[in-house]
Amino acid sequence: MNELVLALTRWGVLLVGANVLLEQLGLPIPAVPTLVLAGALAADGKLPLAGLLAVSVAASLAGDAVWFLLGRRHGHRVLRTLCRISLSPDSCVRQTESIFDRWGFWALLVAKFIPGFSTVAPPLAGSGRVAFGPFLAVSAAGALLWAGSALALGALFHGAVDQVVDLLSRLGGGALVLLGGAFVVFVAVKWEQRRRFFRKLRMARIPPDELRRLLGEDAAPLVFDVRSKGAQSRDPRRIPGAVVIDVERLDEHVSDLPKEREIVLYCT
């Protein structure tokens, strides 16, 4: 029996719980690989499957509850923090809400499978109309589904996972480098997913009344009229202050602008 497996066997349940909790609290420490590994060890009879599942669900619920309660207490401010708000709180929050509205309460059930959304869903539910009891219930069901499928995956492919573990323990110190590298890659991928998710959120459309309000403020967005030339000549009016853009000469228009400048565009 090698040391790696020995350590995992001894501390496995605790490690899995800690990993799930940290991930649910928002740290980029993926729990799925740990769950898969634990699932494989459970299939070999080295870890208790029921215990792993119980600890995963409990840890996941604890993390979700923290965010839910923060959302309940501080409302949209929490979401704004999550949405990296220096940019545009309103649309980010509104867009996330619309995901929630579209999928409804049951979004919480699958939230863990959706990058980005899993972090946003609990505080969103907390700041909204969802009661704590039902939230915990659906969140527990979601956690069961999520942790259960990762553990099942490990159990199903435990032969392959065992081989990987064997290989790693034979590699010794090299294994740590390999695991470290894999971890870095994983975090990078996750970060990129998150960045895309937030970018999508920021791509939210702005409703006319919000634009009108923003135009009255100091940090008013720049408004681009990107209608076709034909449309512009048919209706030679624009939103006050809008820059009429010739799309073919876009670079001339924007080359001097700071990249963090908020831009609103409109067509017909």
Added chain:
Amino acid sequence: MARLLLDRGFTLVRPLAGGFDAWISAGFDVEEIELVARREPA
């Protein structure tokens, strides 16, 4: 179009929901485009 701006590194680009028509139906102010406006740099 929004994509073109994002590709150029702008981080916060939002299309107006409903476009110019929605702005006009909402009854918000508009102004005439003067000819110089077409050459006005951003």
